[in-house]
Amino acid sequence: MVVYGVAALALCLLIGELIGEALGIAVGVDANVGGVGFAMILLVLVTDRLRRRGLFPESSERGVMFWSSMYIPIVVAMASTQNVAEALTGGPMAIVAGLAALAAAAALVPVLARIGPPADPLPPRGEGDDARLAGSARTKEA
Known part of the structure; x- marks a missing residue:
């Protein structure tokens, strides 16, 4: 279910915020130090492990994907609170x-x-590539 994906994200965010607050206290700064970053790393590790074990269905993944599209605006909003x-x-x-x-x-x-095996280079770009790419995007949407 989508709710489970959102719950996993929320739990990772809470744990990441706690780590960021603890790190801020440890270095003597009155701020959260990297809480969202820790949360995202934790989310990647947790969801990867759950996916490998077959415990994270695609419907739950949609909950995470929804909020991952909101990641940049959230980080910008949090950064704007820093002086x-x-x-x-x-x-x-x-x-x-x-x-x-x-x-x-x-x-x-x-x-x-x-990291990883070397990949084949991309073919040279031709004149008709833009039209072909636009056509393939339309077929994927349909």
């Missing part, structure tokens, strides 16, 4: 942390690109 201006004027730590995260992510791109 970014205060963090930047309070010292260079926010900038250093952001640049460190950017550098780490950029360094991991080649590592992640090597």
